Amino acid sequence: MTGGARGIGRATAVAFARRGASVVVTDVDRDAGEAVAEEIGGRFEHLDVADPDAWQRVVDTAGPFDLAFLNAGISTSGIAPMPGQPIMALTDDAYRRIMGINVDGVVFGARAVMPAMVARGSGDIVVTASMAGLHPIALDPIYGLTKHAVVGLVRSIAAGIEQLPDTPDVCVSAICPGFVDTAIVGPELRSIVEQRGLPLMEPDHIAEVVVRSLTERVQGAQWIVWPGIEPRVYRWNHGIIDADGEGHAS
Numbered sequence: 001m002t003g004g005a006r007g008i009g010r011a012t013a014v015a016f017a018r019r020g021a022s023v024v025v026t027d028v029d030r031d032a033g034e035a036v037a038e039e040i041g042g043r044f045e046h047l048d049v050a051d052p053d054a055w056q057r058v059v060d061t062a063g064p065f066d067l068a069f070l071n072a073g074i075s076t077s078g079i080a081p082m083p084g085q086p087i088m089a090l091t092d093d094a095y096r097r098i099m100g101i102n103v104d105g106v107v108f109g110a111r112a113v114m115p116a117m118v119a120r121g122s123g124d125i126v127v128t129a130s131m132a133g134l135h136p137i138a139l140d141p142i143y144g145l146t147k148h149a150v151v152g153l154v155r156s157i158a159a160g161i162e163q164l165p166d167t168p169d170v171c172v173s174a175i176c177p178g179f180v181d182t183a184i185v186g187p188e189l190r191s192i193v194e195q196r197g198l199p200l201m202e203p204d205h206i207a208e209v210v211v212r213s214l215t216e217r218v219q220g221a222q223w224i225v226w227p228g229i230e231p232r233v234y235r236w237n238h239g240i241i242d243a244d245g246e247g248h249a250s
């Protein structure tokens with residue numbers, strides 16, 4: 001799993017380990033990542049998800065993986081002014097950085113872990129997208145861009161798996177939470193979210209949805225996680241459906 005040192009990644013590492021999984025925690029933050037790995041009896045690997053060579057090294061040394069949780073991500077909060085129209089003040093460096101982590105990081109990750117899964121005929125890839133991948137987010141349009149990109153990638157990889165010879169049992173899906181109480185929600189965004197009366201969800205709640213997504217294994221799904229409602233599955237071309245499959249057209 002990527003971005004396992006903190007927040008949603010840390011909570012999910014704990015949830016996986018509780019269910020008996022052997023977890024490889026990866027992150028750019030070595031100290032925090034090693035502490036999580038030690039806490040859950042797992043292993044830590046330093047990985048900058050934006051570095052394709054580093055991905056190959058991790059797969060070679062710690063893979064192959066049954067499951068990849070591609071979770072690491074950042075916002076432009078703090079590196080571009082908010083609110084207002086943040087794109088007008090976006091620097092090249094801030095743009096490249098978020099694209100490198102939120103988009104390249106997922107692309108390189110899927111590319112690195114999928115071959116062994118397809119060859120074996122089974123595996124799971126879960127990507128942490130966001131509601132900002134399905135809905136506009138005026139506060140951080142580049143974040144919205146990256147999360148829409150990731151949702152499009154998940155949908156398209158899922159469609160491609162169905163077309164592979166012998167259709168391997170490889171499931172690719174996205175988790176799309178609303179606001180979660182983690183470090184990515186900086187003080188400025190936190191106060192805007194609070195002013196709008198949107199409760200922040202706990203990372204443990206998102207971790208439980210990740211676990212549920214791995215039980216239900218809905219190919220190409222976007223799991224919508226929003227405060228006060230049951231997690232729901234959205235699948236392009238299938239309308240909005242409840243996670244148990246009973247639903248209604250969108």
Ligand SMILES: NC(=O)c1ccc[n+]([C@@H]2O[C@H](COP(=O)([O-])OP(=O)(O)OC[C@H]3O[C@@H](n4cnc5c(N)ncnc54)[C@H](O)[C@@H]3O)[C@@H](O)[C@H]2O)c1
Nearest residue numbers: 003005006007008028048049072073130179180182183184
């Ligand atoms: N918190 C929210 O409101 C929210 C909502 C929807 C989606 N998300 C998504 O959830 C995911 C996890 O974020 P979080 O909320 O737990 O934030 P977080 O800041 O607590 O955790 C992010 C983790 O990613 C790591 N990371 C940053 N850059 C990295 C890199 N280049 N390579 C590897 N690891 C790197 C950080 O060190 C950190 O441990 C992100 O993809 C984020 O976009 C968060």
